[in-house]
């Protein structure tokens with residue numbers, strides 16, 4: 001396929017498994033799940049795409065949005081890099097109007113810098129600002145930011161106060177359960193956030209020490225929800241619509257933030273929206289051919305955000321996720337891992353598609369979607 005033709009082809013295939021005349025109705029379904037309000041910001045539903053370093057670039061956010069996310073975030077930015085217009089930051093923070101509502105997330109522990117960054121973010125048009133108190137990475141922790149700040153609630157409170165005072169747009173915070181099992185202070189941090197005018201909190205109920213090991217303990221989400229009046233969003237280990245329903249019911253939380261579960265599977269947002277509004281998922285998951293079409297589109301969106309070499313490097317990771325349970329995926333992955341031009345990328349997908357079409361006689365069977373993450 002001539003790569004120049006791809007965008008049109010992809011546009012036609014945006015919702016290939018739904019007759020386009022039903023699209024307006026389908027969007028209604030996406031909106032008809034539980035909605036959520038964060039301060040003055042009314043969201044179409046209660047499903048949030050997690051900010052994720054190295055993942056939630058513009059291409060990823062646009063696909064999450066299209067498949068039903070009610071709110072998307074730019075990945076966590078260190079407040080000082082944001083203020084100093086560091087070059088990498090300029091690529092990361094740029095967003096398109098059709099991503100709205102869109103949030104930005106800062107990590108830091110200096111109230112003055114955070115206030116300045118919030119003002120800048122408001123001027124740049126973001127709809128909401130989140131404060132990161134969940135990142136366990138040493139690079140952030142050694143500056144006393146991210147989840148390390150949970151050990152210093154008074155300092156955190158000063159940051160909350162400065163951020164809220166600086167802007168009119170809503171401010172939220174995302175935190176963990178605590179520093180470790182002996183220091184669980186998520187309720188204290190949640191209450192401080194509420195007292196200082198933050199309009200919502202997200203909890204990833206693992207400790208800083210846990211990193212990403214073990215399970216997210218949503219018993220803690222439940223305890224937090226019972227202690228606060230502002231909306232509580234749960235983050236952690238939601239990989240299927242059933243997981244989302246279980247967490248929502250068990251904790252009484254207001255919304256769900258999806259991270260690894262949506263990797264290579266942005267339609268998980270739609271599936272959860274359908275489950276919430278109708279009690280079941282009725283739109284079939286994309287079959288292998290449709291998934292390849294979504295991967296093509298993902299790549300074209302990456303090319304909008306990055307130069308060709310960088311887009312090729314980035315797409316390798318996403319490609320692995322899109323094709324993970326597709327027949328012959330190890331061979332496709334091996335080729336994808338060496339892809340270095342746009343032409344090469346489309347060539348691999350053309351051949352893979354032709355192979356599927358031959359095997360499936362143009363009637364691809366529905367693939368079973370494996371658990372993500």
Ligand SMILES: Cc1cc2nc3c(=O)[nH]c(=O)nc-3n(C[C@H](O)[C@H](O)[C@H](O)COP(=O)(O)O)c2cc1C
Nearest residue numbers: 050051052053075076204235236237238258259260
């Ligand atoms: C690769 C990666 C990058 C992440 N980056 C961020 C980030 O920038 N900001 C943030 O608040 N959380 C970040 N997280 C945490 C996720 O937002 C989420 O809270 C966590 O992965 C648990 O949810 P999940 O099980 O749905 O993935 C990151 C997680 C991963 C795996």
